[in-house]
Amino acid sequence: MAKYFGTDGIRGRSNRPPITPDIAMKVGMAAGLVFRNGDHRHRVVIGKDTRLSSYMIENALSAGFLSMGMDVLLTGPIPTPGIAMLTRSMRCDLGVMISASHNPYDDNGIKLFGPDGAKLSDATEAEIEALIDADLGSRLASPDALGRARRIDGVSDRYIEYAKRTLPRNLSLEGLRVVIDCANGAGYSVAPEALWELGAEVISLGVEPNGFNINREVGSTAPEALVAKVREVRADIGIALDGDADRAVIVDEHGQIIDGDQMMAAIATSWAAQGLLSKPGIVATVMSNLGLERYLAGKGLGLVRTPVGDRHVAEAMRLEGYNLGGEQSGHIILSDYTTTGDGLVAALQLLAVVRDLGRPVSEVCHLFEPLPQVLKSVRTSGDRRPLEDSAIRKMIEDFNGKLGDNGRILVRASGTEPVIRVMAEGDDPGMIAAIVDDLVAALSARAA
Structure with missing residues (x-):
């Protein structure tokens, strides 16, 4: 199990492990070492959101990269997809976004992008993680090869x-x-x-x-x-x-x-009609509503499901050749334009559909009735053992058999919080509510 990396980079409470200046500096050193290859001048671009702690993490990361001989380009506040775009356009070896996304101000995180503007693979994250706690003193850059830092202007434009x-x-x-x-x-x-x-x-x-x-x-x-x-x-x-x-x-x-499922349905329908889908279908996570899957099937379009996290969606899109994917939460990836979720670009594409059809948003974006869905969380000490309990696994199997084609169950450990999430959806609201309650009670008893 990863010590530092979760579903979307490294995340935690500010000024507490793993979001401390010393660990952030080690992340910069480890990532700098992994991406330092060849004789060219190496560059990393670092962006951030507006949290107070982002200044602290920005400086610590910079120190780590500079010590490894990487030049640091600082953008100031910019959307995460902006960092993905700049990493490619500025020919950087690495991109970093300092953000905890939708979490409150007292959390923060570190997201890493490769030179192609895509989030790192599990294998690359594991390589970096193995170096974070290693002694890298002998691998530091020589005094004449230290990196330089500069702030770059015009990134918003x-x-x-x-x-x-x-x-x-x-x-x-x-x-x-x-x-x-x-x-x-x-x-x-x-x-x-x-x-x-x-x-x-x-x-x-x-x-x-x-x-x-x-x-x-x-x-x-x-x-x-x-x-x-x-x-x-x-x-x-x-x-x-x-x-x-x-x-x-x-x-x-x-x-x-209107959630991400309805947004994907609207864009997919429009793109399919215009012949813009690279393949007849989209990629979404296990959290997307069964109603979306049924709607797409009625249009002759498929739905490939991945684990939670837009990184997994993007990876499946690349591997299988899809150009539209996303999450129910509103992470929409349009790979003709972006390598990661982009809220503004997704909204603009939806507005393009609204303009093209000449109809109000309420009509364009309500294409299917979502199945009733119940989602609850069980707080744990951070371990996954309740999920490995044979009795819990048997309960999940029995409930899935009971629902059949009329619903589904998803029980998973969160990648960003010490909780186990229990989700069920189906045609019978009473049945899925009871199923979730029974599973939450059983998990809570084993997590106590």
């Missing part, structure tokens, strides 16, 4: 232009009233600006970060403020990003929330 170029050149958002909630996070300046440049009337929320208010009562995990504002100003659409802007949740003109 570059990201805005990149996002806009994913749309047809003649597409305008003029006449659309858009509420954008940036979660007081990394997208607070670029997202409203991009929408305005495309012609939309923009009303902004969550654009006053102060180091402490990221994701606080705003953003994709707290869309109530967005719903209220959409109704108040009678907007055509609301868009909520998370703290690092790699996911989006949509609100239609009536204030109804």
Whole structure:
């Protein structure tokens, strides 16, 4: 089991292991060593969201990379997909994003991208992890080969232009009233600006970060403020990003929330009609609703499922040749344009469908009725032993047999928190609620 890396990089409470300056410096040293190859001048680009602790982690990571002879390019606050894009466009050996995504300000994390702008494989993460606690003193760069650090300007403009170029050149958002909630996070300046440049009337929320208010009562995990504002100003659409802007949740003109499953259904239907899907189907995680799978099947489209995490989605897309995938949570990957989830680009692609069809968001984005889904969490000490209990495994097997084709059960350990998540969905709401309650009770008893 990994000591540092989880579902999406390294994450934890700020100034507590593993998110401490000393460990961050060791991560920089280890990653720098793994990606230091050849005689060229090595570069790493480092971005961050708006958390107070991001300054601390940024400096510690920089020290680690510099000690290994890598030049460090600092962007300041920028969306995670912006780092993926810059890693490629600036010919960097490595990209780093400092963020804990949708978590509160007192958490933070480190996400790593390879030179292709993709998140690292399990094997590469394991290689880095093995070096974090190793003595690397003998492998430090010589005094004349130390790296240099510099801040780079204009990265926001570059990201805005990149996002806009994913749309047809003649597409305008003029006449659309858009509420954008940036979660007081990394997208607070670029997202409203991009929408305005495309012609939309923009009303902004969550654009006053102060180091402490990221994701606080705003953003994709707290869309109530967005719903209220959409109704108040009678907007055509609301868009909520998370703290690092790699996911989006949509609100239609009536204030109804639209998740990633409905977004993928809308984009997939449009792309299929235009012949833009590279293969007849999409990639999604085990958390996506069975209703999505049934809807796609009715359109002659398949659904490939992966473990939770947009990294797994992206990897399956690359291996199997799909160009659309994502998560129910709103991480949407459009591999014709991006290598990772991008909340702004996904929202723009959805707006392109709305423009193309000339219909309101409520009609474009409500393509299927999701099956009733119940999700609960059981807090543990961080171990997975309850999942390996034979009685628990037998319960899950029996419940799956009982549901048959009318539902499914998913029980998994979280990759970002010390909890076991229990999810069931099916045509019978009472049955799935009872199944989840029984499994939660059994797991809680074994986790005590």
